Amino acid sequence: MGPLLYAALLPLNHPDHYFHWHFLEISAANLIVIALMLVTFVAALLLPFPGRRRRRQNQ
Amino acid sequence: MSTSELDRQWTTRLRRRAVSKIPPEKMLPDTQPSYVSSWIYVFGVATISALIVVIATGCILALRGPTWWHGSDVGHFVNSLHLWSVEIFFFSMVIHLWGKYFMAAWRGGRAMTWITGMVLFLVSIVTALTGYVSQSNFDSQWISTQAKDAINSSGGGAYFNLLNFGQMLMWHIVLLPLALVFLVAVHVVLVRIKGVVPPFEVNPRSDHE
Numbered sequence: 001m002g003p004l005l006y007a008a009l010l011p012l013n014h015p016d017h018y019f020h021w022h023f024l025e026i027s028a029a030n031l032i033v034i035a036l037m038l039v040t041f042v043a044a045l046l047l048p049f050p051g052r053r054r055r056r057q058n059q
Numbered sequence: 060m061s062t063s064e065l066d067r068q069w070t071t072r073l074r075r076r077a078v079s080k081i082p083p084e085k086m087l088p089d090t091q092p093s094y095v096s097s098w099i100y101v102f103g104v105a106t107i108s109a110l111i112v113v114i115a116t117g118c119i120l121a122l123r124g125p126t127w128w129h130g131s132d133v134g135h136f137v138n139s140l141h142l143w144s145v146e147i148f149f150f151s152m153v154i155h156l157w158g159k160y161f162m163a164a165w166r167g168g169r170a171m172t173w174i175t176g177m178v179l180f181l182v183s184i185v186t187a188l189t190g191y192v193s194q195s196n197f198d199s200q201w202i203s204t205q206a207k208d209a210i211n212s213s214g215g216g217a218y219f220n221l222l223n224f225g226q227m228l229m230w231h232i233v234l235l236p237l238a239l240v241f242l243v244a245v246h247v248v249l250v251r252i253k254g255v256v257p258p259f260e261v262n263p264r265s266d267h268e
Contacts, residue, residue, distance in 0.1 A: 033150070041154050044098035051096065 085251050094258050102155035103250075107243065109148035114236065116141040121232055125195045145187060152180060164256040172249040179242045186239060189231035192221055203227070 017028040065071055119137050120128050128134040156176070165173035192203040207221040220226055 033146075037150060037153055037157075040150075041099075041157050044102070044154065044158070047098055049096045049098055 081248060081252055085254075086248075088251075092255065092257065095255055099154075099158040100255065102151045102158060105151040106148055106155055107247070109144050109151055110239070110243065112144035113141060113148055114240075116144060117232065117236070129196065145190070149183070149187070152183065156180065159256070162256050162258065166256060167253065169249070169253050169256055172246060172253060175242055175246040175249060179239065179246060182235060182238050182242065186231060186235040188221075189227045189235060193224070193228045193231045195224070 019026055019028065019031060116137050120141055123134060123137075128138040159173070159176065188202075188206060192199045192206070203221040207216065210216050210219055210221060219230075
């Protein structure tokens with residue numbers, strides 16, 4: 001049941017989708033991972049760290 | 060044995076040198092500078108955490124073998140844990156690298172920390188490649204036959220033959236993990252000795268909690 005459910009949600013039994021732009025060629029999967037890394041990087045810079053304000057008040 | 064004889068012993072000299080170079084209070088500090096309270100400082104330790112899961116699941120895979128990881132539900136699960144912890148390992152490592160690059164983390168005598176990090180990144184890529192060709196499936200056959208051309212064109216094929224499964228497996232489970240763990244240890248000790256690199260605008264001497 002489990003594998004069938006995953007297969008319905010994420011059908012992976014097909015060739016990768018690739019993006020072409022001039023000499024660049026990248027798979028959709030790799031592009032998504034790079035985009036997620038960029039989003040995480042920006043979020044890490046912008047989101048407040050837990051306890052930071054409390055530590056500043058204690059100083 | 061007299062005190063002067065004890066002083067001359069190589070164990071005494073090595074211990075004193077080690078304690079002076081890497082004092083225990085620097086290895087396990089009680090506080091960190093306030094600028095470390097940022098998510099961008101989390102990704103180095105996230106990478107090490109992922110590496111621990113990679114090594115632990117790799118040990119289980121080594122104990123049970125390919126028939127188990129290809130042919131049983133638990134084997135599939137542990138195999139997937141190994142793959143996805145590698146994904147998190149590289150994901151965290153790349154963000155750690157970006158963060159340190161934009162902080163110019165080689166400042167303040169931290170060049171060796173930066174260099175060991177870069178070497179770690181390169182060794183990790185080779186470890187991942189040997190892992191992909193050790194899967195023992197069609198994917199590994201495809202990757203090894205494609206990647207052999209790159210290695211052969213660099214002249215390294217005689218020493219690093221991607222079509223030699225035994226050699227690739229030994230690189231993956233013995234030589235490269237040893238190199239990785241050693242380099243991680245050196246990298247972390249260097250971070251502890253020199254401290255975390257401060258942001259450009261902060262004076263590290265006046266900003267400790």
